[in-house]
Amino acid sequence: MLKHLTGAALVALAATASAEAKTQITCLTNAGHLTRQHEPLVAQFNAMQEEIEVVYAAPAQNYADTHIKLLRASATNTLPDCAFEAYNQLPSLARAMAARGQIVNLDEMMATEGADWKAANYSEQMLNLGRVDGVQYGMPFNASVAQWYVNTDLLKQAGVDLDSLKTWDGVLAAAAKVNALGDDIGGLSFAADQWGDDWLLQVLIEQQGGAMLNDAGDTIAFDAEDRSLKAMELLRRMVTEGGYNPAIDVDTQLTAFTEGKLGIYANSPASAKMIQERVGGAFDLHSVKFSVWDEENGTLPTGGNAAIITTTDPEKAAAAWTYIKFLTGPEGQNQTARNTGYLPTNLGALAEEYLGAYYAENPYFATPSTQYERAGKWWGYPGTQSEKIWRDQRSVIRGVMLGEMTPQEGATEIKAIAEKLMKR
Known part of the structure; x- marks a missing residue:
């Protein structure tokens, strides 16, 4: 053997x-x-x-x-x-x-x-x-690990400096200013409500210094210190303050960015070459480190x-x-x-x-x-239901971003979903 x-x-x-x-x-x-x-x-x-x-x-x-x-x-x-x-x-x-x-x-x-x-x-x-x-x-x-892709031409038009993207408040304020440039311009893309897996949700937990599960990997930990609630609140702020539009599908969001119609775009560095090729020389394209709340303990999946x-x-x-x-x-x-x-x-x-x-x-x-x-760690749930856990959680996240659920309701529900299904 x-x-x-x-x-x-x-x-x-x-x-x-x-x-x-x-x-x-x-x-x-x-x-x-x-x-x-x-x-x-x-x-x-x-x-x-x-x-x-x-x-x-x-x-x-x-x-x-x-x-x-x-x-x-x-x-x-x-x-x-x-x-x-x-x-x-x-x-x-x-x-x-x-x-x-x-x-x-x-x-x-x-x-x-x-x-x-x-x-x-x-x-x-x-x-x-x-x-x-x-x-x-x-x-x-x-x-x-997640990074921001930035159309610095739009940021300059909006009077925003790249350094302002070091904090989440700075990101949302910058996105709001870019969003105000015109009806055909968007401020921000952070498509956690449409992502194929829970990577972006884990981003919001781990950047606070949190973890999805305990060390043994068998108990939910993402709600510790109200981290899941804070994540839901931030997701809602992306819509109300940053101009994120959940009605636009994730592929169209990428197209909007590469065609110069979106200011700040969250994705993996794995997409860097593809994004550069699609942008060509249409605008001044930059990538910058992702924003974290906890600079000392925060990580990214x-x-x-x-x-x-x-x-x-x-x-x-x-x-x-x-x-x-x-x-x-x-x-x-x-x-x-x-x-x-x-x-x-x-x-x-x-x-x-x-x-x-x-x-x-x-x-x-x-x-x-x-x-x-x-x-940091990209967590996986025990059992065989990880995909269903994410599909159900994603629906909740979308409800929160659209204002159909409160952040507190969303935080409670994503925990209940995981606890119910992770043992199967």
Whole structure:
């Protein structure tokens, strides 16, 4: 069984086998990441060595679909050799697969590389994103914390300085001034009422210094110190003060921003390259650090995914580890950051020859690297109902933003929803 083999044994077995025949491994990611990120990286990896050939399975639709596909494949023993699982869904997947001996403990793999290699490449804060119950099941590949995208031309017209966006009061005041520029101009987009997962809700809790769950991950904690109430109040203020319009769908909000009709837009740095391409030179585009209430303790949930090894074949497992080292190494992260805007997960990628000079010349893409200290946990609920929890909570958030529910009613309801469904 794979779980009884050490990382050293896996690497040794692969080295022996590689001299005899090329090892082919299959990986699973989602469609949104395949073309821009994985295809150029796998092409380079396959060309740079002759021992391993990496191919990709038909992609999942999104993170949720990736999770479902892996759970089903786990039950039928048809897993790929490696996969890329969202941080918030990794705990439930890793626990289920570890019980079946279907996921590799990457601590053992890293031990074969040595402590100096580990320290030179990965911070403990970054590695924590891929740990479950103290075990390194995933190597962080993509990482992102929320940031503001800003049309500084509109801000200048409204008499607003970029520095005012350091606080939430400043953001709302700036958005109000931009919103007043004309009927066809919007001030702010923070589409928590339409987002595909609860990332933006978690932003509002963690930036206060809070957590979604307790340390054991089995009890709601987002209501501590009235943090969920304060989050609901802020969401309502985005509409009443900042000019956010829930009637405009999330895709149209993005289009409005890239066409110069929206002042301040919240999204992941993963969208930085796409946004820049769509804006072209239409206006002066900036990205800035996200606003937090608690500067000392506030964090931001780290979106993204970790690479996991899901094969019981020692040779394929070691080959997958070689590929993952490339993806999460300096060159892999250098390319990923340039192609998308994601925060690099490898310390070496910040060196001058990789992203150091690039960030100095392109400050628009450097914002993620200034938020390392804010990279917090993207929480996942226990049980199998995380998607339904979010769908129901999202409806409540929309009701609060539209003024159909009070912030207090909203805070009470999102807790009740989570407590009811998280045990299933």
